[in-house]
Amino acid sequence: MSTFDLTDHSHRRYNSLTGEWVLVSPHRSKRPWQGQQEETQREQRPEYDPSCYLCPTNTRANGETNPDYDATFVFVNDFAALQADSPSGSFSKGGLLKAESERGICKVICFSPRHDLTLSDMAVEDIKKVIDLWQKEYLELGALEYINYVQIFENKGQVMGSSNPHPHGQIWAQSSVPVEPAKEMAQQAAYYRENGRSLLADYLQLELEEKSRVVLENEHFAALVPFWAVWPFETIIISKRHFQHLGQISEDEKVAYAKIMKQLSAVYDSLFQTSFPYSAGLHQSPTDGQEHPEWHFHMHFYPPLLRSATVKKFMVGYEMMGNPQRDITPESAAERLRSLA
Numbered sequence: 609m610s611t612f613d614l615t616d617h618s619h620r621r622y623n624s625l626t627g628e629w630v631l632v633s634p635h636r637s638k639r640p641w642q643g644q645q646e647e648t649q650r651e652q653r654p655e656y657d658p659s660c661y662l663c664p665t666n667t668r669a670n671g672e673t674n675p676d677y678d679a680t681f682v683f684v685n686d687f688a689a690l691q692a693d694s695p696s697g698s699f700s701k702g703g704l705l706k707a708e709s710e711r712g713i714c715k716v717i718c719f720s721p722r723h724d725l726t727l728s729d730m731a732v733e734d735i736k737k738v739i740d741l742w743q744k745e746y747l748e749l750g751a752l753e754y755i756n757y758v759q760i761f762e763n764k765g766q767v768m769g770s771s772n773p774h775p776h777g778q779i780w781a782q783s784s785v786p787v788e789p790a791k792e793m794a795q796q797a798a799y800y801r802e803n804g805r806s807l808l809a810d811y812l813q814l815e816l817e818e819k820s821r822v823v824l825e826n827e828h829f830a831a832l833v834p835f836w837a838v839w840p841f842e843t844i845i846i847s848k849r850h851f852q853h854l855g856q857i858s859e860d861e862k863v864a865y866a867k868i869m870k871q872l873s874a875v876y877d878s879l880f881q882t883s884f885p886y887s888a889g890l891h892q893s894p895t896d897g898q899e900h901p902e903w904h905f906h907m908h909f910y911p912p913l914l915r916s917a918t919v920k921k922f923m924v925g926y927e928m929m930g931n932p933q934r935d936i937t938p939e940s941a942a943e944r945l946r947s948l949a
């Protein structure tokens with residue numbers, strides 16, 4: 609029996625940030641690279657689209673007209689999944705059926721007035737304006753007494769169900785801490801209690817020493833394919849300084865954050881020569897008025913593409929019944945991305 613080797617033999621990896629496992633089958637990706645490079649011509653979009661509900665001066669579904677904004681623009685989602693004035697209440701039956709009311713505010717953020725741009729095309733100073741708005745919204749929404757968690761995210765590309773190519777993201781602020789950040793908070797809190805240090809700070813130190821999964825790095829941030837990555841080209845951006853949320857970020861760190869987001873988006877676009885779809889989100893500490901020293905600011909990118917601009921990974925079958933599984937190892941995914949930086 610040969611000795612166990614992460615690059616050759618099936619194994620499970622532990623996600624220290626969520627406490628879950630992912631199955632990795634490296635031998636299956638030993639096949640020669642099938643990433644066929646179809647020529648996907650970049651769809652040409654106009655700088656302004658009269659039918660786009662996010663473009664400046666256009667009218668949205670609810671009849672409101674967008675201002676002629678020249679940078680970012682934010683509005684309350686016209687079809688919000690959460691309402692600020694939901695009555696509080698709960699339901700339970702037999703100790704097995706439980707429901708509780710959930711209040712919140714959903715907003716849509718336009719990153720640019722330009723209908724044709726994505727983050728990789730935008731200037732660093734314009735991406736910084738998006739970060740400024742994320743910071744402002746996080747602090748203002750978080751200050752509301754019934755808001756305890758603010759989720760900032762972006763669905764990019766049709767395959768992610770994004771209804772509109774205009775560069776934009778969303779904010780869902782709500783009373784409870786949703787499942788994913790709750791899992792990560794439990795892990796970070798346990799590690800912090802145990803060691804008195806940030807889990808992601810120690811993790812980042814390991815990765816910067818190891819280097820095999822680092823994709824991009826600058827003075828204040830690093831972008832890497834996490835050891836426990838689930839999606840083929842999943843990445844995480846982690847701040848080098850241990851802080852909890854955007855309210856604590858410096859102007860220098862904002863510029864560095866804008867730069868690494870732009871570079872990562874450009875690397876993604878080069879991978880399969882297509883505007884790379886993903887769902888991305890910031891994970892910041894809850895806004896419940898408590899100190900959360902355990903929390904370490906970071907941003908996840910979950911891109912669905914597997915081998916080409918049109919071949920995506922599906923989390924089905926074993927992955928729904930068991931746990932996520934991947935062929936290409938995080939290390940080889942990072943190597944491919946790094947080679948495009």
Ligand SMILES: O=C1CCN([C@@H]2O[C@H](COP(=O)(O)O)[C@@H](O)[C@H]2O)C(=O)N1
Nearest residue numbers: 661668669685686687763769770771772
């Ligand atoms: O006129 C509109 C259309 C879409 N929207 C909202 O824009 C949001 C865009 O969603 P995506 O980020 O998934 O593309 C979506 O949540 C939808 O409810 C409006 O708020 N007003």
Ligand SMILES: [Zn+2]
Nearest residue numbers: 660663723774
């Ligand atoms: Zn538009």
